[in-house]
Amino acid sequence: xxxxxxxxxxxxxxxxxxxxxxxxxxxxxxxxxxxxxxxxxxxxxxxxxxxxxxxxxxxxxxxxxxxxxxxxxxxxxxxxxxxxxxxxxxxxxxxxxxxxxxxxxxxxxxxxxxxxxxxxxx
Ligand code: HEC
Numbered sequence: 485x486x487x488x489x490x491x492x493x494x495x496x497x498x499x500x501x502x503x504x505x506x507x508x509x510x511x512x513x514x515x516x517x518x519x520x521x522x523x524x525x526x527x528x529x530x531x532x533x534x535x536x537x538x539x540x541x542x543x544x545x546x547x548x549x550x551x552x553x554x555x556x557x558x559x560x561x562x563x564x565x566x567x568x569x570x571x572x573x574x575x576x577x578x579x580x581x582x583x584x585x586x587x588x589x590x591x592x593x594x595x596x597x598x599x600x601x602x603x604x605x606x
Contacts, residue, residue, distance in 0.1 A: 519590035521597040525606045526556055530598055533591045534559070537581060556605045563603050569596065 524530070534541075540548035543555070551567075552558040562568035571580035572592050579586075586592070598604075 519593050521590075521594045524594045524598040524601070526559075526598065526604065527606065529594050530559065533587065533595060540582065560603060560605075563599055569599065 534553050537548075537553050539545070541551055541553040542548075543552050543558075551562065553562070553568075559568065562571075567576075567578070569592075570576040571578050572587055572595065574586060581587070
């Protein structure tokens with residue numbers, strides 16, 4: 485094999501490897517990465533996910549039928565009763581968010597993980 489062919493061969497391998505990398509990026513974009521529930525906290529995760537619920541369930545609101553989800557102690561009440569997860573999983577007839585679709589599977593899984601961790605006020 486002469487030198488020129490060898491260089492072309494090496495360059496094409498590098499080129500093909502480069503293309504493969506590009507394709508992999510495209511095949512597995514960030515959005516479809518697995519749900520990350522390694523670190524879930526009340527202040528950082530749960531309150532963010534429940535933010536849209538506050539349009540009805542804020543302490544100042546009457547639209548949520550007297551159920552409040554603004555503070556840790558409020559949320560904790562419905563964790564213990566099971567109503568929070570039932571409402572999110574659309575079990576028991578009080579499907580939440582009211583009039584909207586379910587939250588993302590990942591969001592529900594993150595809240596479940598926080599509950600499995602004994603729902604700390606962190
Ligand atoms: C458009 C207003 C509205 C939104 C948005 C909303 N809710 Fe509600 N929610 C209500 C009303 C009204 C009730 C009381 C009637 C009922 O239980 O169906 C209620 C009841 C509940 C209850 C008590 C259910 C039971 O077992 O009696 C929970 C828990 C709850 N909501 C959680 C949530 C969560 C979590 C979200 C956000 C993902 C949310 N809600 C979004 C209006 C809303």
